[in-house]
Amino acid sequence: MSNIKAWKLISLFCLVSLLMGCQSKEEQLQETIKQSIAKAEVELAGLGSALDNGSIRNAALLSEYGRILSNEKPELAKIAGVLVQDATRKGPLYSGLQQRLADIKSTYLIPPYDETLQNIDLLRDAAKPALFSDALTDPINMLADMSGSSLARVGAISQQAEGVGEGNQLVGNPNYGNWQTNSSGISFWQWYGMYRILGDVFDRVEYGSWSKRRKYSYYNDYGRARYSSPKQIKAQTAVETRTKQSYQRQGKQFTSPYASKKTGASGLSRSSYTPPKSRSSYSKTSSYSKDSGSVRNSNNRTSRGVSRGK
Numbered sequence: 001m002s003n004i005k006a007w008k009l010i011s012l013f014c015l016v017s018l019l020m021g022c023q024s025k026e027e028q029l030q031e032t033i034k035q036s037i038a039k040a041e042v043e044l045a046g047l048g049s050a051l052d053n054g055s056i057r058n059a060a061l062l063s064e065y066g067r068i069l070s071n072e073k074p075e076l077a078k079i080a081g082v083l084v085q086d087a088t089r090k091g092p093l094y095s096g097l098q099q100r101l102a103d104i105k106s107t108y109l110i111p112p113y114d115e116t117l118q119n120i121d122l123l124r125d126a127a128k129p130a131l132f133s134d135a136l137t138d139p140i141n142m143l144a145d146m147s148g149s150s151l152a153r154v155g156a157i158s159q160q161a162e163g164v165g166e167g168n169q170l171v172g173n174p175n176y177g178n179w180q181t182n183s184s185g186i187s188f189w190q191w192y193g194m195y196r197i198l199g200d201v202f203d204r205v206e207y208g209s210w211s212k213r214r215k216y217s218y219y220n221d222y223g224r225a226r227y228s229s230p231k232q233i234k235a236q237t238a239v240e241t242r243t244k245q246s247y248q249r250q251g252k253q254f255t256s257p258y259a260s261k262k263t264g265a266s267g268l269s270r271s272s273y274t275p276p277k278s279r280s281s282y283s284k285t286s287s288y289s290k291d292s293g294s295v296r297n298s299n300n301r302t303s304r305g306v307s308r309g310k
Contacts, residue, residue: 029113036120037108040101043127047097048089050129058136058154059087065143065151076146079201082194083139092175092192093135093227097126100229119230122276126226130269135227137218137268138169145169155267156216170195171205172257173219174232179207179239185246187239207243212255216262222272224258 050056066084070077085091100123108116125131137155144151145159153159170176177191187207191199214220219227228236240256247254 026113029117030109033108033113033116033120036117036124037101037105040104040120040124040127043124044097044101047127047129047132048094051087051089051094056087056129056133056136058133058140061154062087062136062140062143065140065147068151069143069147072147072150076201079146079197080143082197083143085194086136086139092195093132096175096227096229097123103229115230122226125271125276126223128271131223131226131271134268134272135218135223138173141217142169155218157266168205168215169217170198170219171210172214172217172236174228174235178235181239181242185242187243207239208247208254211240211243211257214257214262218268218272220257221261222268225276 047056051059054060063084066080066087069080086093088094100119104116104119104123110116126135134155141153141156144153149159171189176195177189179187180190181187189205189207189210191197224233240258244254244256
């Protein structure tokens with residue numbers, strides 16, 4: 001009997017130890033997430049300060065492009081003013097990062113923890129000044145196209161070489177709008193809030209044709225993983241799947257807008273060409289001071305000046 005009691009005690013001890021070990025691992029993951037959130041808060045605040053003091057090169061360039069376009073084409077001044085918001089904390093690109101961080105903070109105790117860590121890593125990548133500066137090439141190039149070629153595109157081939165109309169750079173980017181499906185099952189791009197003014201200037205975009213003929217943009221070709229929330233990626237996937245099924249029923253061929261990277265990108269920072277990390281692997285110190293993306297030190301340079309001339 002004593003042997004049986006001893007065996008039961010040993011079994012109970014092993015079970016308790018196993019449970020304590022599992023709990024300890026979960027607590028360690030939660031602590032890692034908390035530390036990563038704290039680092040993300042510091043880095044995002046640092047990015048906001050860099051926007052405030054004008055040390056993000058392409059933010060300064062975006063403001064300059066907006067000023068020039070407003071002077072050259074006063075009828076476009078209101079649109080230019082809207083696009084220039086992205087050079088500030090008030091812009092949807094920076095605000096989107098803030099909202100994602102708030103969402104993570106409200107749900108980080110809910111498994112799966114690996115996904116949470118991955119989402120934080122992507123957010124921290126997006127908050128790097130060099131990457132954020134690259135992301136601003138989309139509104140910059142929209143202003144460049146609207147200028148009638150008096151302003152040079154940045155980080156992309158010329159409008160003439162690409163052979164595309166104005167206003168395509170922000171289409172598909174959930175920071176500026178979303179895809180809405182009508183009663184006929186056709187999805188169209190709908191601009192958000194203050195960006196609805198763009199709908200008065202640019203042609204309506206239907207998802208299927210856009211998917212097939214999509215041209216280069218930083219977001220769609222390099223920044224989608226970093227500048228989208230998991231919910232936004234899920235919504236994009238749903239629209240793609242729904243459109244693909246609709247095309248198949250009609251016997252049409254469907255091409256995914258993300259099937260391959262479009263050509264034309266040049267002069268981006270090295271970070272943009274580096275695939276996002278697959279797991280949390282940041283060092284304890286932030287790389288913010290080493291990679292400021294400032295006007296003086298940024299790699300996001302274009303070989304041409306602000307203005308091409310007419």
